[in-house]
Amino acid sequence: MANIAFIGIGVMGGPMARHLGNDGHSLSLYNRSPAKVHAWLQAHPHLADRARVAATPAEAAEGVDAVITCVGNDDDLAQVIMGRQGAFTTLPKGALFIDHTTVSATIARQISVEGRAKNILCVDAPVTGGQAGAENGTLAIMCGGKKDAVDAARPIIKSYSSRIVHVGGPGDGQTTKMVNQICIAGVLGGLSEAMRFAQASRLDLEKVFSAISGGAAQSWQMDNRWKTMAEDSFDFGFAIDWMRKDLGLALDEARNNGASIPVAALLDQFFAEAQHLGAGRQDTSALIRRLPRK
Secondary structure: OOEEEEEOOOOOHHHHHHHHHHOOOEEEEEOOOHHHHHHHHHHOHHHHHHEEEOOOHHHHHOOOOEEEEOOOOHHHHHHHHHOOOOHHHOOOOOOEEEEOOOOOHHHHHHHHHHHHHOOOEEEEOOEEOHHHHHHHOOEEEEEEOOHHHHHHHHHHHHHHEEEEEEEEOOOHHHHHHHHHHHHHHHHHHHHHHHHHHHHHOOOOHHHHHHHHOOOOOOOHHHHHHHHHHHOOOOOOOOEHHHHHHHHHHHHHHHHHHOOOOHHHHHHHHHHHHHHHHHHOOOEHHHHHHHOOOO
């Protein structure tokens, strides 16, 4: 069992930390808002004897085997890892750093370079599967980093995942997550228009989606969201605000690598329209709100 510092006890990080504690790991917990850590401890009293609260990321990382982060964005990650009170100021040599935040490939590579100088194994490991995947321990994790770093991470991150894939070197986990988000955005754009088209045609939606979900049109979004989209129900975790952040990362990376992703750029504008309609904190399937019912 490992001594693990977990930084970022939010919607995703909280359940991940719970799985680690349930598997017997010792935890050092830090969150920018201390109330979330205390709420986590109250919700999991059976883990109180193997979890302590840290006042700073540096304190959380003292003497641990691994640091795991799940925070908000590039700036948040830079602060908790490389800041004046960051985890890298105290993390022991030879320790492991795993980041589950969706951030730019640039900062993932920068942290890897910083880690190499300090003899720290670094893995950029964004996830897919949403809040439900975190709660159920069934996340899919795309890992970027050197083989020895990813091999060291596997016994830890298996606590909350059903799939772990080493996709390439430092930063490649983040660029793979961008591929994932581009795909999801495209599917949601098509599904939104197909739904409104079916409604305008006065079709029986149960029969329509029963018919087409058995063929090439089938997708996870269709199977899990067509009915809730038809009911205007959009409270399922991964918000449009977060999707816009992720598409922004993909568009920035495309400018760097020369890729042409005009559909992703257009969908980013569509998600912006949904934000302006007040759907920013709703599930990404609320993209359909920008299309009027007929």
